Amino acid sequence: SQQGEEDPQALSIQEGENATMNCSYKTSINNLQWYRQNSGRGLVHLILIRSNEREKHSGRLRVTLDTSKKSSSLLITASRAADTASYFCGGSNYKLTFGKGTLLTVNP
Amino acid sequence: DAGVIQSPRHEVTEMGQEVTLRCKPISGHNSLFWYRQTMMRGLELLIYFNNNVPIDDSGMPEDRFSAKMPNASFSTLKIQPSEPRDSAVYFCASSGPVGRGYNEQFFGPGTRLTVL
Numbered sequence: 001s002q003q004g005e006e007d008p009q010a011l012s013i014q015e016g017e018n019a020t021m022n023c024s025y026k027t028s029i030n031n032l033q034w035y036r037q038n039s040g041r042g043l044v045h046l047i048l049i050r051s052n053e054r055e056k057h058s059g060r061l062r063v064t065l066d067t068s069k070k071s072s073s074l075l076i077t078a079s080r081a082a083d084t085a086s087y088f089c090g091g092s093n094y095k096l097t098f099g100k101g102t103l104l105t106v107n108p
Numbered sequence: 109d110a111g112v113i114q115s116p117r118h119e120v121t122e123m124g125q126e127v128t129l130r131c132k133p134i135s136g137h138n139s140l141f142w143y144r145q146t147m148m149r150g151l152e153l154l155i156y157f158n159n160n161v162p163i164d165d166s167g168m169p170e171d172r173f174s175a176k177m178p179n180a181s182f183s184t185l186k187i188q189p190s191e192p193r194d195s196a197v198y199f200c201a202s203s204g205p206v207g208r209g210y211n212e213q214f215f216g217p218g219t220r221l222t223v224l
Contacts, residue, residue: 098150100151
């Protein structure tokens with residue numbers, strides 16, 4: 001079963017706008033990780049939030065985690081055309097299980 | 109470090125043929141993962157090794173698929189016989205010792221497999 005499920009499946013915004021993606025998971029986790037995938041390439045780790053954390057920042061990224069709702073959100077502020085990619089979340093115990101991702105398109 | 113290395117990058121084969129995909133994890137990493145990505149099913153974990161031992165192979169679709177990790181620096185994923193529905197991008201990923209914290213995974217560039 002998928003441990004992470006992203007929402008929405010696709011998101012299209014203008015450069016400079018903020019992008020918010022959501023993730024839900026099914027079972028308890030040690031941490032939740034967000035990854036980015038450019039077309040035709042492997043996933044690249046963006047940020048990890050531990051189960052005892054509620055919010056984490058890294059540059060233009062802000063991640064929140066609500067363990068009571070089994071959900072997380074990824075906010076990308078001041079988006080750029082180069083942020084166009086698919087974004088995946090994965091809930092982790094000893095392994096990561098990913099959803100199908102959110103395809104983000106940032107229009108210049 | 110060169111990162112996770114996968115070969116070949118592209119493989120085109122005919123139905124019924126044996127396919128072997130190869131992966132070299134990052135030196136010092138002790139966990140290795142094989143994933144399959146398709147439009148229909150997204151990114152699926154096939155098998156997970158820790159210290160060269162298969163820990164979880166519940167994602168391996170059927171007996172036609174097998175994976176080995178003979179040493180810490182090499183793993184193979186074999187499909188025999190291959191079928192058109194096996195066409196996908198196969199990724200290998202590795203991560204460091206759990207004792208160092210909750211670990212991110214480093215992905216290889218993937219092998220795009222096409223079975224005709």
